[in-house]
Amino acid sequence: MRAPLPLIAIAALVGLALPCAAQAASGHSSSATGAAMATVIRPLTVAKLSDLVFGNITMAFSQDGTVTVAADKSGATYTGGARPLCGLSGCGSVAVAEFQVTGEAERFYTISVPTEVSAQGISLEPSTRGQAVKAVTVDSLSVFAASTGSATTGRLDSSGQDTFSVGGRLILPLNSASAAYSATVPVIVTYI
Incomplete structure (x- = not known):
């Protein structure tokens, strides 16, 4: 039969076992879950419905002139030597450019046009x-969104549609050539 271990030896063995148990307990794991979410909305698109038209114009040879077509469709004004050409062929149509926007229903968007373009x-x-x-120069390009009455922001209706118009001013220097002028006006729409 074996002799019992002295009490001191048992205490030493217990003391060695306790630190190992404490180390194992502090290494436990914890976890949580998160979510990945996204909302996909209908793309915003813009399409031209009609062009900005300054009409048929005659010039007095003594001074520069301008023709301004208001973006809010309130008409055209003539200054200086510029006058609408009326005769058997009529004055020619004067019209704002119109654009249709399509996208996510009820969302707001911004409209951007350059302040000036060159007409060849x-x-x-x-x-x-x-x-x-x-x-010649077309400047003072401006926008009017009927949905908001704003020059920079429109709002899509419940079907995701809206329209806006663009107006501007044609600058005709003294002795401008008898010519057909045209310019490209880039239009950018962006969701807010």
Whole structure:
């Protein structure tokens, strides 16, 4: 039969076992779960319905002139030597550019146009017909969104549709060439 261990030896063995148990307990794990979410909305698109048209214009040879077509469709104004050309062919249509926006219903969006563009001209004179002439400027480009009455922000209706118009001012220097002028006006719409 074996002799019992002295009490001191048992205490030493217990003391060695306790630190191992404490180390195992502090290494336990914990976990949680999170979520990954996204909301996909209908893309915002814009399409041209009609162009900005300054109409048929005649110029007095003594001064510069301008034609301004208001973005809110309130009409055109003429200054300086610019006058609407009326005759057998009429004055020519004056109209704002119109755009249709499609996207997520009830969302707001911003509208951006440049402040100024250059209009290239093609001569209408019999001796130079079809040749390029000096460009003129279209400036003061402005926007009117009927949905908000704003110059910078529109709101899509319950079906995700809206329209807005763009107006501007055509600057005709003294002795502008008899020509057909046209310019490209980039329009950008962005969700707010």
